[in-house]
Amino acid sequence: MSAISDRVVPSSGHSGWLVWIGAASMSFLAVFALALAVSAARLADTWSAALAQSATIRISAPPAELEGQTEAVLEVLRTTPGIRDARVMTVEEQGQLLSVWLGPDLPLDALPLPRMIEVWETADGPDRQGLRLRLSAEAPGAIYDDHTQWRRPLISAATRLRGLSVLALLLIGGVTGVIIALAASAAMASNAQVIHVLRLVGARDRFIARAFVRRMTRRAALGAAIGTALGMLAVAGLPAFGPEATSGLGFQGLSWLAPLCVPVLIAGVALLAAAATALKVLRGVT
Amino acid sequence: MIELQDVTHDYGGGALFENVTASLDPGSFHFLTGPSGAGKSTFLKLCYGELRPSRGSVAVGGSDLRAMSRDELAAMRGTIGVVHQDCQFLDHLDVRANVGLPLHATARPVADRDIEDLLSWVGLNAQADALPPTLSGGERQRAALARAVITAPRLLLADEPTGNLDWDMSQRLLSLMIELNRMGTTILIATHDMNLIRTAKSQVSSRVLRIAGRRLQSAGADL
Ligand SMILES: Nc1ncnc2c1ncn2[C@@H]1O[C@H](COP(=O)(O)OP(=O)(O)OP(=O)(O)O)[C@@H](O)[C@H]1O
């Protein structure tokens, strides 16, 4: 009997295509917005985790004073609470860092390189203001750089990006709802005679609405499944960039499960939009 | 079963009938006659709530239609059977599904046996899988009657149910309605067919109402 309840609304009609294509396109877009949101969140996490507990001390001083100031800095660090470890970078390591910018085969000896000390902070970190004061007293050429100045804009850019992609997801949901609502009211208008007959035989609004809503939801879910699958393929096909596994744009590991929610959410939006529209239309028709 | 109190109906071009008061008792058998265009179909539509009277009140089974919510009106329609003059099928569903529609639409159990029995009674076994637009006028009316009685309704309103049928088939449908009436269904048939009315009168105690000149009269025995 449910078979006939499903068929009381004829399946023909162009609104079917609208739902189908609309849901597929919106899902495709939603997968991209989701990929952006997930990547942005991951980048923000990675950057803040990697940078939060590290700092660099740069010592620029005449060659004669360099050794002394380095010793003094290390001594200050040893006696400062909140510092886990510190290590003087070798000239080769500095060369590696610079080669990213200046190319290989740098004549390191010819460059007046400052001395670099890598510092690892504890979770709570040191009292940075106090540390800077002590350093300027003990080693005037030392500058404590906790990376905040370039960490902040990066992290806030990533956070902003994530916010924007969440906004995009909301817009996609809203547009999907509008498409479904329009399609539902078009379907009901073109099936006015069917609704009339159903009313004559005693069907309630709920029964009639369900017949339309089921059809809409099923089409939307199918379209969304296809759109999502294509979106996931497209994201999987994005070229990875950067050496680290975390640097790519897209899904990784468990986050591949996130786009699987898209068809479910799109179908949910379709169901709500179609049901609200159908009941509203039926209330206006006697 | 049906009560009309001072009912006036006007489609907009002047009253079709005025101050009609009528009462059909439960279990009664009525015919409604009158010239074409007098308002027979309109009268029936008022009874099942497709139309609202311009003035006056209509009650079915003791409930005033004006006071009903849409769900209550639907529930009322689920308990009555109507043969519409223009049949009102779902053209994309086969005859079998159309006959079962009042049960499907109200989530009542559908016994396939009952549908088959009814289809064979009205002589439509061979057309069970056909779509309504492919049926002849008479076949449509038979299917419409089958749909109207599938719910074993307490009230049957039939608008020209035999208009396109040969005499034998008219008799057959009439005897189906008489049988239902014996089992308690209130019957109201709108028809022009005086032979049908005479035949019915010889088998069941029935009354004839006549709409003419904006009035509803009870016709005498002078048919
Ligand atoms: N929806 C409508 N809008 C305007 N006028 C209508 C409407 N329906 C019917 N009428 C008019 O009301 C009058 C009565 O129509 P109705 O169908 O009730 O007559 P009837 O007695 O059933 O006629 P018939 O015997 O030919 O079926 C007719 O003149 C018709 O043109």
Ligand SMILES: [Mg+2]
């Ligand atoms: Mg008529």
